[in-house]
Amino acid sequence: MGKLCKLSEEMVGQFLSRLPPKALMRFKCIHKSWSSLLLPRRHPEDDDGIESDVNAVGFGYDSKTQDYKIVRVITYITGIAYTLPSKAEVYTLSSHSWREIKIDKECHVFWTPSFEIHFRGIYYWSALTYPTPGADKEAIFAFDMSEETFEEIPIPDGICARDGIIKFLAVWKESVALISCIGDGPKSFDIWVMDDSSGIKGSWTKHLVIGPIECEIPLVFWKSDELLLVISDGRVVSYHLGNKTIKYLPIHGVEDPQYIHAVVCVNSMISVKKTKG
Numbered sequence: 001m002g003k004l005c006k007l008s009e010e011m012v013g014q015f016l017s018r019l020p021p022k023a024l025m026r027f028k029c030i031h032k033s034w035s036s037l038l039l040p041r042r043h044p045e046d047d048d049g050i051e052s053d054v055n056a057v058g059f060g061y062d063s064k065t066q067d068y069k070i071v072r073v074i075t076y077i078t079g080i081a082y083t084l085p086s087k088a089e090v091y092t093l094s095s096h097s098w099r100e101i102k103i104d105k106e107c108h109v110f111w112t113p114s115f116e117i118h119f120r121g122i123y124y125w126s127a128l129t130y131p132t133p134g135a136d137k138e139a140i141f142a143f144d145m146s147e148e149t150f151e152e153i154p155i156p157d158g159i160c161a162r163d164g165i166i167k168f169l170a171v172w173k174e175s176v177a178l179i180s181c182i183g184d185g186p187k188s189f190d191i192w193v194m195d196d197s198s199g200i201k202g203s204w205t206k207h208l209v210i211g212p213i214e215c216e217i218p219l220v221f222w223k224s225d226e227l228l229l230v231i232s233d234g235r236v237v238s239y240h241l242g243n244k245t246i247k248y249l250p251i252h253g254v255e256d257p258q259y260i261h262a263v264v265c266v267n268s269m270i271s272v273k274k275t276k277g
Contacts, residue, residue: 058123186212
């Protein structure tokens with residue numbers, strides 16, 4: 001139990017840093033150590049006028065080494081802009097330690113409701129990249145847990161240049177799917193599927209359009225032909241892609257739909273507990 005508690009305390013701070021302020025205030029009362037993690041802390045770089053910030057955190061499984069890993073990207077801020085190169089670190093469960101890895105792509109990961117996913121050993125974030133000085137572009141930032149490399153995946157041309165488009169990421173029929181819609185009123189969702197046959201940087205194909213549906217955000221595909229959604233009154237429903245019917249689930253009272261996240265659980269023989277060796 002001692003080792004598990006130590007691991008939790010080290011990791012909790014990284015994951016709490018990804019939450020919005022409103023949610024953080026609720027977690028302060030769960031555990032005393034969590035409260036201390038939420039208080040402002042100085043970094044060594046702060047003394048030189050440079051602040052550090054954990055910009056991206058991802059958790060996943062490395063199938064080659066059969067080990068769990070956490071990756072984090074740290075950015076350095078001078079008070080004006082992100083002018084210094086980012087640093088990437090990987091935590092490996094078997095070694096119980098952090099180590100620095102190479103990162104050759106500069107981007108700024110930003111939190112987006114129902115977007116970050118881990119699929120087949122790759123973790124995906126929503127991000128802004130900087131192709132030229134002074135210019136930014138929306139993209140998907142990805143990290144391969146086995147190769148320990150970062151990749152920039154472009155957004156489909158049909159949606160990246162349009163204003164008011166909201167994007168979500170999910171797994172559908174064993175592929176990464178991008179769901180896009182206009183933010184206001186009843187929503188019609190465009191489902192784009194990424195072709196990963198040539199690696200993680202694949203092309204996109206628009207497969208179908210569903211809706212319009214009175215809802216706030218999509219959560220996750222369930223059983224390949226159902227999409228879980230949060231509707232405006234805070235209830236979670238299942239939308240059947242085939243017969244276009246809605247089934248109300250016994251999950252309700254979501255205060256702010258954009259902060260709910262759904263994960264499909266899969267049985268595994270591999271334990272996340274550190275083994276003695």
